[in-house]
Amino acid sequence: MISTHNPIKNTVAFAGAATTGLFPKNTERSQTSYAVEACISVLRQCGLGPDDVDGVCGSFPMAQRMQETLGLTSVTWFANPHIPFINQVAAATAAVSAGLCQVALVYHGAYRLPWNTSAALRDPFRAADASIPTGPPNPDTVAGAIGYTAWASRYLHEYGVTKEDFGLIAINDRSNAATNPTAAMREPITMDDYLSARMVRWPLCLLDMDIAVDGADAFVITTAERARDLALPPVLINAVTLGMTARNSEDQIDGLRHHGQQVVIEALRAKSDFWIDGADIFFPYDGFTPIALNWIENVGYCGPGEAGDFMRQHWDPATNSVRVNGRVPFNPHGGSLSEGATQGSGHVREAVHQLQGLAGDRQVAGARTALLTPGGFFFNAQGLTLVSA
């Protein structure tokens, strides 16, 4: 039973968003230092000091470490949910709405760790920080991120399409990243580049997988009323939801037509004031290319298996990227594949900046609404709708 009740609608807002920029290499800085830099940046932009923040919610570092590092005087609510990042956004929105705190500092530190890039082991500090494995890794599994590769094979099988459909997601992201000065990968790519990229786990190659980065994003979430008194234009949270189905293990989900995304879509659509026809920007999550294809289909732009054809129909040759009806871009910042693997915080930060009119060269003219669908299939599908105040 999916509730359509949405008492938080437009009562909680992003007051600001900041990033350190994202770097696809082992930088000589800690994960904490990036998160702290982003937090300081967003608090200064909003005109807030250590006495003003009474809620702390992030991925890493732990809230107590962030509070002590920034000398936040006293907080009445704090939490460290798992990523993807809408888990942080949803928790902070609920906490602000319920009055557990009024001004929440919300952050995510992305960091190149050995579990997602073995090159991270070249940094002795990162190697020392890696948990000690109890035994050899098990190759006979599709658990974890490998699950997306497994369902990518099913996508090709069920819909009779080719890998070019995955490639369109990668090319769209890379073209958009060219206009984002804080993106990790900004060199344009062609379909030939995509098809000749190194295979990692068939059917997915290097360019189907997001790029591990060092960097962080931070946000202030507060009441809409309080946000109106701060320095930057507020961005209202129209609706936020998470989604999961009864069978959510990577190899046990019912199939491409029934997983966490469909739950998110049903709930988010019922709770939101607008949908794809009223969305100025769409952010289909793209940690792996087939995730984004599924989101494009599931939000209703087209039917199952048709996302590739839909993108070809709405492809803008001038920018070498998608512009739905000549207008609506997908992941204008370059997404996880090209801006960097932020587990959704980059998508949220870009949406906030676009709706504040602060997106620089890639500003979507007159953007007032954004539809975001971070996360994947299994136990991490999420949705967020935002509107300008």
Place this chain on the structure above:
Amino acid sequence: MISDADLIDRFRGHMLSRDNAAHFRGRLDHQLLIDRCAECGVWHHPPAPACPACWSMSITPTAVSGTGTIHLVIFLHQHAPIPGFDDAMPYPVVTVELDEQPGLRFTGTMVGAANDDVVIGRRVRLDWIDRDGEPVPAFRLAEVAA
């Protein structure tokens, strides 16, 4: 019966728990034990302490026939080194829908098949391989070429 401590030591690459220990003990006898509800008969995987269909907590790890159909397939083109691991890449990993129940699936590698024959929809049967002393469930193509 092998002790809990020895069982954990035999399967150091896996996360063993009270809920999946019986499954791994079964592997030592080349039996693929999947959790089945003692009350309503519904199977579930991975191992869990209650039946998702009727909420009974009477769960019996039960041997499956080992026959099924390939539902998902990937080929690893790279992997961290593992003792006793045949590193011939691309290495197939298949998720097999078991005949016991629609949607009940088990993931493992394929043996004795050319990668070109490892495709979604092919019928397979369970087999066992030895990896550095660890019994590992794997699948073979069921059909014999005509």
